[in-house]
Amino acid sequence: MNKNNKNYILFIALSAALGGLLFGYDTAVISGAIGNLTEYFHLTPVETGWAISSALVGCLIGAFFSDYLSNRLGRRATMLITAILFILNSVGTALPNSFTMFVLFRIVGGIGVGIASMVVPMYIAEIAPPKRRGALVGNYQLAIVIGIVVVYFVNYFIALQGDAHWNLNIGWRWMFGSEIIPSILFLVFIFLIPESPRWLLQKGKSEQAVAVLEKINAPEDVAQVQSEIQNSLEQEDKGQFKNLMNPIYKKALFVGIGLSILQQLTGINAILYYAPEIFKSLGSSTDASLLETSILGIVNLIFTLLAIKWVDKMGRKPLLYIGSAGMTISLAAVGIFIYNEAVGNYVLPFLILFMASFSISWGPIVWVLLSEIFPNKIRSLALAISVFIQWVANFVVTQVFPSLIENQWLKDNFNGAFPFYLFSVICLFSLFFVWKKVPETKNKSLEQMDALWK
Numbered sequence: 001m002n003k004n005n006k007n008y009i010l011f012i013a014l015s016a017a018l019g020g021l022l023f024g025y026d027t028a029v030i031s032g033a034i035g036n037l038t039e040y041f042h043l044t045p046v047e048t049g050w051a052i053s054s055a056l057v058g059c060l061i062g063a064f065f066s067d068y069l070s071n072r073l074g075r076r077a078t079m080l081i082t083a084i085l086f087i088l089n090s091v092g093t094a095l096p097n098s099f100t101m102f103v104l105f106r107i108v109g110g111i112g113v114g115i116a117s118m119v120v121p122m123y124i125a126e127i128a129p130p131k132r133r134g135a136l137v138g139n140y141q142l143a144i145v146i147g148i149v150v151v152y153f154v155n156y157f158i159a160l161q162g163d164a165h166w167n168l169n170i171g172w173r174w175m176f177g178s179e180i181i182p183s184i185l186f187l188v189f190i191f192l193i194p195e196s197p198r199w200l201l202q203k204g205k206s207e208q209a210v211a212v213l214e215k216i217n218a219p220e221d222v223a224q225v226q227s228e229i230q231n232s233l234e235q236e237d238k239g240q241f242k243n244l245m246n247p248i249y250k251k252a253l254f255v256g257i258g259l260s261i262l263q264q265l266t267g268i269n270a271i272l273y274y275a276p277e278i279f280k281s282l283g284s285s286t287d288a289s290l291l292e293t294s295i296l297g298i299v300n301l302i303f304t305l306l307a308i309k310w311v312d313k314m315g316r317k318p319l320l321y322i323g324s325a326g327m328t329i330s331l332a333a334v335g336i337f338i339y340n341e342a343v344g345n346y347v348l349p350f351l352i353l354f355m356a357s358f359s360i361s362w363g364p365i366v367w368v369l370l371s372e373i374f375p376n377k378i379r380s381l382a383l384a385i386s387v388f389i390q391w392v393a394n395f396v397v398t399q400v401f402p403s404l405i406e407n408q409w410l411k412d413n414f415n416g417a418f419p420f421y422l423f424s425v426i427c428l429f430s431l432f433f434v435w436k437k438v439p440e441t442k443n444k445s446l447e448q449m450d451a452l453w454k
Helices: 003-040 045-073 075-094 099-127 130-159 164-177 180-190 197-202 206-216 219-234 240-244 247-265 268-281 286-314 316-339 347-359 364-372 379-406 408-414 418-437 446-453
Strands: none
Touching: 003 045, 003 075, 003 099, 003 130, 003 164, 003 180, 003 206, 045 075, 045 099, 045 379, 075 099, 075 164, 075 180, 099 130, 099 197, 099 364, 099 379, 130 164, 130 286, 130 364, 197 206, 197 219, 206 219, 240 247, 240 379, 247 268, 247 364, 247 379, 247 418, 247 446, 268 347, 268 379, 286 316, 286 347, 286 364, 316 347, 316 364, 316 418, 364 379, 379 418, 408 418
């Protein structure tokens, strides 16, 4: 493959990965606005929780319909829809006159996130050559992390533009409205990238598919790649639900669902969403807790970059082993310190270790595996199911974590350490799950996944 091919593939992957940046941006933007939003609309604690979690309801809806849309309309057209949903969300959440209207547009944005979380990594995997697929799909997780870090700084910058009264009435609207900039960029770049050649061949558009393959492969490889895809599609039945009943494919789906659930049950979202409150409960001031949370964000970014660099060299499973071991040790240590009230400066280093361990493994690598482990006969449906289950798990963890922290019996018996012990045990289980159930997909083409499971 010549340099032009490589650069073009990278351009395609980064353009599509803007959908991941919007995922992170949309998820984290509310963290800087929730206080003023709560006061402006006079929200109860339940309504404040709903302001945050309503987006997850949209994610579930988007993930549910993502398979149908990506197969019926194509990967590229589906990404265009998500870009439009993000634009509507950024405008609608910036200009609401009622809390109900705000929630409706939060759900609209969540639908875009849910669709993007399935179609973007699948599209990148279908474009990428096997030897670069891990790193290219890893750009999706990197974009999510960048979106989160960027919006932290955007929120901070906006908050500095006025006094408390201005932030209460205007500032939070600017925070949500700022999402329109990356949303429009995503829309523009989608027009500059091609449709997936696999989808084009699936729909009988051979000439268009070959034109795309010629742009992303060495000339001598085009015929072979086209033949592999067509042979794979010829073996494919239209009934993906029927195919899922095949024991081989059920095994693949079980692994996909297991990876999705375990990624959330590591406790990552509980720590991301509630990090400032965790640090405050351990004695940090408000300013210090925000600084400590920002440190976790920077660690997340650095180790996601390392994962992208190493995933195609080391393989998927070694990185997952490293991450599971690091998360198990760090969360157990945090639990021990909290239980013994020996917090002080001890907790932050181990939460940094946890974040580094997750960011080099279960953050990006799960998205890589989900985009590639499913055979063609079930790929889009199995990926949609796995992503849908992932959002369910995300919602459950987000809702349950505050109860685990506040439950009086758990406080009396575990002194606030129980959630960290629980997540540590789950992280240990994740190591054994990878060892026993997850295959290594390094350097394997998508057309080789049938043989991998057989």
